[in-house]
Structure formats: structure tokens, C-alpha cells
Amino acid sequence: MGRGVSGRDGAGEASREDPAEGRGGHLMRKRLVGWVCDTALILYFVFALFPIAWMVILSLKPTDQLFSTYFSFSPTLDGYRTVLGDSEGIPFVRFFVNSLVVSVGAVALSLVVGLPAAYASARWRFKGSENLMFTLLSFRFAPELTVIIPLFVLYQKLGLFDTYVGMVWVLQLVTLPLIVWIMRSYFADLTPELEQAALLDGYTRKQAFFRVALPLVKPGIAAVSLLAFIFAWNNFVFPLILTSNEAQTVTVGALSFLGGDRPKYNLTAAAALVSVVPPLLLALTIQRYLVRGLSFGAVKS
Structure with missing residues (x-):
């Protein structure tokens, strides 16, 4: 008899806990979707802004390092001076x-x-x-x-x-x-x-x-x-x-x-x-x- 009552009490406690667990799982899934969307947006903006960043990098490269390096170079403003100074x-x-x-x-x-x-x-x-x-x-x-x-x-x-x-x-x-x-x-x-x-x-x-x-x-x-x-x-x-x-x-x-x-x-x-x-x-x-x-x-x- 005691076991029957305790069994019913355990089932009631489990039923009371299930909605909370469901809400917690839903919240985790929502956060996961948000992280995925934020990551996708960041990757998209990096992809969209990379041409502008590459233009800035190119404009700061000296002529002798223009084709020999990608990101490792000695930045200089000589390109801007040449463009604005009519030296070419x-x-x-x-x-x-x-x-x-x-x-x-x-x-x-x-x-x-x-x-x-x-x-x-x-x-x-x-x-x-x-x-x-x-x-x-x-x-x-x-x-x-x-x-x-x-x-x-x-x-x-x-x-x-x-x-x-x-x-x-x-x-x-x-x-x-x-x-x-x-x-x-x-x-x-x-x-x-x-x-x-x-x-x-x-x-x-x-x-x-x-x-x-x-x-x-x-x-x-x-x-x-x-x-x-x-x-x-x-x-x-x-x-x-x-x-x-x-x-x-x-x-x-x-x-x-x-x-x-x-x-x-x-x-x-x-x-x-x-x-x-x-x-x-x-x-x-x-x-x-x-x-x-x-x-x-x-x-x-």
C-alpha cells in the first residue's frame, strides 16, 4: 500500500518537473539558434567587408612588396602621396x-x-x-x-x-x-x-x-x-x-x-x-x- 502511494507521488513529481525541463530545453534550443544566426551574420559581414579591407591593405603596400606578400608588409602612405602629388x-x-x-x-x-x-x-x-x-x-x-x-x-x-x-x-x-x-x-x-x-x-x-x-x-x-x-x-x-x-x-x-x-x-x-x-x-x-x-x-x- 505504501509502495503504491509512493509510486503515485513519484509519478506526480515527475509530471511536475517535465514542464520545467521542457522549457529549459526550448530555451537552450533558442539560444543555440541565436548563436548560429549571429555567427552566420558575422561571417557574412566579414565576407562583405573583406574587399574594402583588401583595398586598404593594397593602398598601404609599397610597390616592391606588392606581389611578394599578402598581409606581412611594411605599411606606407607613399601610394596616397603619389596619387595626390601627380608624381606619376x-x-x-x-x-x-x-x-x-x-x-x-x-x-x-x-x-x-x-x-x-x-x-x-x-x-x-x-x-x-x-x-x-x-x-x-x-x-x-x-x-x-x-x-x-x-x-x-x-x-x-x-x-x-x-x-x-x-x-x-x-x-x-x-x-x-x-x-x-x-x-x-x-x-x-x-x-x-x-x-x-x-x-x-x-x-x-x-x-x-x-x-x-x-x-x-x-x-x-x-x-x-x-x-x-x-x-x-x-x-x-x-x-x-x-x-x-x-x-x-x-x-x-x-x-x-x-x-x-x-x-x-x-x-x-x-x-x-x-x-x-x-x-x-x-x-x-x-x-x-x-x-x-x-x-x-x-x-x-
Whole structure:
């Protein structure tokens, strides 16, 4: 009789302990899955960032150790001094300035034209307006190689080859559709009642655009300006074909160090890292507006 009672008590105790053991096993499995996911993410980031780390290593290698070692070498800044000092006969600093001029010029011109166009397309719809907008967007979709030959011929005839004006003009194919389409969504998210109230107060449509609509989309303007600048700065095909020396940009000029009997990969890496500085500094400068601009309109009341 005592054994029966004790047996039942033991079974009851085991049943009371089972849920705790189950929760403990579930917690261990959850932690194990978390460790596996964290390890996979770390490995992915190492894989993704390794090219940048390798570029830094290459840029710090001296020329005589460029092909003889991998990670064991005597780091030096001679590569950066050579790139920025024009000692190789390659005016990289001028290419850098060219990129700044044409990229800022292209973004500025695209904003002047694109912001009113985006506002108009968001506020007024007419027959064929969507087709017109899609045609504008198709300029961004089309491969640059499909239009480069006619552009090359036109630039030769019009005297725009290897000029700042020619580069700023052709980069509109890259920056203008981007600005119009992105800013169109920002203006569409604004309630029209704000501008209607301004019109009732005596503002003209132009004043309502500049004093009411534009200030409200400043974060969006900052975000789209940065994106357009990066696209213009990184463009390779147009500077490669439509410039030769005077208006050549860093994307093409950095490859000049690969010429000769022995390619200077350390100088190319140094030039590439220097060319990353302007977009990076611009992103850090407008970071506050960039975060707000990218999330603008994501949550509506």
C-alpha cells in the first residue's frame, strides 16, 4: 500500500518537473539558434567587408612588396602621396575636382528641373500623364551603352565632347528621373489642404510651392540629393566615352594607374579610397535628414 502511494507521488513529481525541463530545453534550443544566426551574420559581414579591407591593405603596400606578400608588409602612405602629388604624370587631383564639379552641377540642375516636375505630376493628373512619367523613368532603365554612340556623335558635332557642360547635361539621364520619381511620392504624401489654405490666405501657387510644400519635404530633398550625387559620382560609361582628359572623372582616372608594363594596384586602390571620401562625408553631414527622408511617408496617420 505504501509502495503504491509512493509510486503515485513519484509519478506526480515527475509530471511536475517535465514542464520545467521542457522549457529549459526550448530555451537552450533558442539560444543555440541565436548563436548560429549571429555567427552566420558575422561571417557574412566579414565576407562583405573583406574587399574594402583588401583595398586598404593594397593602398598601404609599397610597390616592391606588392606581389611578394599578402598581409606581412611594411605599411606606407607613399601610394596616397603619389596619387595626390601627380608624381606619376596622372593628374588625379584634377580628375577629383572634375567629378565634384560635374556631380554637383548635375544634381543642382536636376533639382531645379525635377522638383517642380515632381510637384506638378503629384498634384495634376491628365490623360497620358502616367505614360509621360513612365517614359521619363525609362531613361533610367535603358542601358547607357544603347545611347552612348549617338551621344558621342552629337557631342563631337556640338563641341560638347570633354567639357563640363557636356558631362552635366548627359548626367541628367541618370539623376533627373531618379529625382522626379522619388520626389513625386513625397509630394503625393503631403495633404493638399495645406496648399489650399495658403491659397486662401492670398498666396500664389508658386508661393505655396516654395513656402509650404518645399519646406515640408526637406528631408526627402536631402535623401534624393545624396542618392543622385552617388549615382552621378559613380557613373563610368559616360565619362569613359564622352571625355578624354579635361573633364575626365575619378571613375575613369583611377584606372590610369593600371597602365604600363607593371600595373600599380596600390596606387589604384589609394585612388579608389580617396574617391570614396566625398559621398561618405556628404552622407555623414546630412545623416539626420537622410534617415527622416528615407522613412518619410512610411507611416501615415
